[in-house]
Ligand code: ATP
């Protein structure tokens with residue numbers, strides 16, 4: 626396969642006090658060269674786990690039970706530690722959910738960015754020049770002075786730019802961004818997203834972008850996978866999935882976006898009733914059955930098939946013909 630990333634029927638557990646807890650229950654998706662693919666879903670559904678599995682950054686208690694991960698024809702799930710280091714140094718980078726954890730608090734920024742180039746074989750002086758250029762590339766206005774600072778001396782948005790600069794050092798074919806704007810205020814978030822969007826056209830890397838904010842996915846991505854309880858339940862181009870959502874969960878998520886016209890402060894989110902299944906619960910059939918407003922007995926007894934909607938757009942639902950029966954959220958009046 627020539628996909629920048631191909632995750633194929635991945636089943637993954639975390640071992641908790643000796644007991645495996647299933648977290649990914651057959652995740653399949655592909656990020657094509659140059660494409661931005663978004664993974665969206667509520668907290669705990671397995672987005673970060675999928676990202677870690679994609680570059681094999683799994684925590685020690687994570688275990689792949691089934692399935693495999695490929696990148697540009699190479700099987701990550703079969704790489705030795707050395708091959709994996711090489712792969713991460715040359716072909717793929719990850720921006721983790723928390724930028725503070727991605728940097729060393731006691732090293733100056735310049736040293737850390739330069740190191741990203743030194744591991745690729747550049748000399749100290751070459752790496753310094755590259756580091757300056759890398760900081761300019763992420764639109765840092767005064768790279769010389771930022772090089773001399775320590776992480777705690779930078780704002781969250783600035784630090785995230787630095788982390789992105791380090792991730793881009795190897796000109797990755799695949800860039801994985803896990804909630805790159807969590808914890809940033811709205812203005813800074815918009816700036817960081819603008820930056821990633823600009824960089825996309827310069828870089829040509831494939832991007833896997835994880836977010837729980839649908840608006841972010843919509844503006845940044847070409848295709849989206851909607852994840853629920855360790856499975857992708859719907860996939861398609863962002864236009865298709867947002868304009869013609871075809872899984873009850875996706876509809877629930879879209880309904881939970883604050884309605885237009887509401888004042889910022891009295892926005893009220895429509896929340897989907899019920900809770901995520903606990904990790905480790907057996908889930909023989911549809912993962913969404915307990916919260917689904919249109920579930921029937923069939924949904925409890927048979928795994929839903931993948932139902933194509935249009936080119937490349939599919940839903941994993943027994944009743945895509947009954948989506949109109951899903952109640953609209955109650956509009957909150959402005960007066
Ligand atoms: P969020 O939006 O909050 O970042 P997520 O979709 O990224 O959520 P994951 O971090 O992938 O979710 O976690 C999926 C599930 O696995 C959660 O129930 C989480 O508590 C659990 N989990 C994550 N890491 C571990 C671990 N190392 N050991 C045990 N359980 C874990």
Ligand code: MG
Nearest residue numbers: 672673674722
């Ligand atoms: Mg996460």
